[in-house]
Amino acid sequence: MDTLSNLLMGFSVALTPVNLLFCLLGVVMGTLIGALPGIGPSAGVAILLPVTFGMSPVTSIIMLCGIYYGAMYGGTITSVLINVPGESSSVMTAVDGYQMARKGRAGAALGIAAIGSFLAGTGGVVIFTFLAPLIARFALSFGPPEYFALMILGLTTLSGLTGRSMWKSLAAAAFGLMLSFVGMDIVTGVARFTFHRPDLLSGVDFLPVAIGLFGVGEVLASAESPAELEITRADLSLRKVFPTMADWVRSRRSILRGGVIGFLIGSLPGAGATMASFISYAVEKKSSRHPEEFGQGAIEGVAGPESANNSASVGALVPLLTLGVPGSATTAVMMGALMMYGLHPGPLLFQKNPDFVWGLVASMYIGNVLLVILNIAFIPAFVNVLRIPQRILSPLIVVFCMVGAYTLDNNLFDVWLMLLFGVLGYLMKKLDYPPAPLVLALVLGNLVETSLRQSLIISGGSMAIFVTRPISAVLLAIAAAVLLAPALRSLGRVIRVRASRA
Amino acid sequence: MRRHWLVTVVMVLALALLAGAACQKAPQQAKYPTKPIEFVVPFNPGGGSDILARNIVAVIEAEKLLPQPVQVVNKAGGSGAVGYGYLAEKKGDPYYIGTVSSSFWTTPLLGGAPFNYTMFTPVAGLCYDSYVLLVRQDSKFASLEDVLNAMKDKPEGLTIGATGVSSDDRVVTYLLEKAANVKFKLVPFQSGGEVMTALLGGHIDVAWANPGEARGQLDAKQARGLAVAAEKRLEGLPDVPTFNEKGINLVFRQLRGVVMPAGAPEDAVKVMEEVLKKVSESPKWKTDYVKRNDLVPTFLGAAEFKTAIEQMNNTYKQVFEELGVLKK
Incomplete structure (x- = not known):
């Protein structure tokens, strides 16, 4: 009951005209920032942070958080329409969302993403409202060995992302892993594969790679066969741009699963929304009755990851507000903001500044409602992008990608990197190598290596640390099961066939 | 005849340009700054250097210490290598300033960085952060x-x-x-x-x-x-003893301050040094920055800051040498 009265008090804070206005401003800007490749939520929050100086802390954090989860909605738009992931957690959305758009179902993809984001985002806020301390304890139970096990599980999902040839997927993943070696080694401080370029000291950034592989690669490929798009005017009519009942029935379980996975993984400071969307995609593919549709425009492949990245953004606020440690790059910026307002995030925040915490929580309920209305209302407008003739749209996309890569760190190097990966993306497409495993391996490679070496330092070199700790043991067992399941299944089939013959 | 006329026009234009340039230059030397200043933070927003820069700018704006705006620009990457490299390239230009934190020393000492501390003009040291x-x-x-x-x-x-x-x-x-x-x-x-x-x-x-x-x-x-690891107990943590009290000789602090690119004009350095001195004395600075972040306030002018920078470099160099990570 206590929680409910706190929440009610929170709504009285969030519903003041000023806070409501900045909540709306935040979610609108978040949607735009999410849609622009390169400017992800963390950069967006950082750029707009100075604007908030002089506002009351609760108003500014309401706006900043609005940007954060608004970006999760916005990231979908460019992924679906032009195959350019707006931010890192929308990479998986591009895989099936763009295929849906090519089949004239862009509206359905955007619609289900908005609905899924709303349900998972709101669900995340409900869990936050009632279970935040419990989730915080869960997040703390993850040390380096647990992260290692989680990342290994993430890598096994590669088998869920494969295109037509498993070997080509593995080759792409191996290349991604090699890219993740670039940069300063965290344990010894040695610069690896940097070729004396300071730009490479912090490694190959994931976004220029993803924008290049997906966006520019697609533009180059479509320049070759411009008439391929199967969109007719009728496909863009109002009636056809929204998801159908059948879409909803197919997606509802994906949304639920994606929401839960996203919240839990999002609350882990070392994992985050990107990881959550990858795992959700893999889970959807594994549990689907028609896995062959994945990669060709399966709506579950949009619903799951989009729901996951939204609830992950709420989950990431748990460690920030309850423990005072940032759960993601964006919440790290927010923590800086809180400290500038003179608030020290941590358990005492709930006691010392209840109006702040509960006002923020209440604003997230409101913000999600605003976002789902906004996003669905604008679907017809967004879908109109597809009416632009290819010869005009393609150069625009390339410009868009270049600006996006530059804004990431205000560094031209990233633009060249992005273009390089654009060419690679084109070649990979021609040769039928899927780009997603490369991107996933690049993201996970670093984390796997770091957590492995941290664990071994802690254990003094003994591998037993991974199996003697319950959480990591369970995660590794699941990973082993995922890897061995197809082999066991075919083995079982062989035995059965032999038995029936005998 | 026609050619003559053309030459005359070109000469007049050239003279006019020169005069214009001279006119522009004169007041610039008289009173820095005549245009906006870029404050380079070699790290991401929300970090210690970013908070320092934004607090400096907030105080400058609140107390109207400069006639021109100061714009914070984050250039993260390579443990400061990207941002410091960028700043070092602006040789002699006082319209670029940057934050100093430990990477200012450590990144070049570890190799792979296009800069070292000699490529900057010290302006002022502002505070110590303890461990x-x-x-x-x-x-x-x-x-x-x-x-x-x-x-x-x-x-x-x-x-x-x-x-x-x-x-x-x-x-x-x-x-x-x-x-x-x-x-x-x-x-x-x-x-x-x-x-x-x-x-x-x-x-x-x-x-x-x-x-x-x-x-x-x-x-x-x-x-x-x-x-x-401080000289005396911190105001914000009165119950936490220093290492020295416990009989262990250990004082190590992070020095934060502001630099310009090498060869910045002296008068510009002087103006900025004065501004930062006023910043460090303002009550807003003391409550919003120093107290909130539990820092030890200090003010080192350009000359003292230069010595402190060299001392810090020696400390880091010695430790890295003993750790075997120093790049020669």
């Missing part, structure tokens, strides 16, 4: 002595969290190991947030943190400060 040795609240170690005694019984050592291997955490760990004759198992993490999470989760035994960073956990009694 506190922390344990979890329910840790079995109640004091620094407990930790050190445990280390003597346990030759494989306790685990200590640090951000990276070339960080201040590593340096202060090494100095502690030397001063107390013990050996820790250093576990590197990507960020201070990850170190704190691992400490609270009980995955590592002890960790270093800046007092401002750990304020939330200290106040909430989730973490306990065992000792601080």
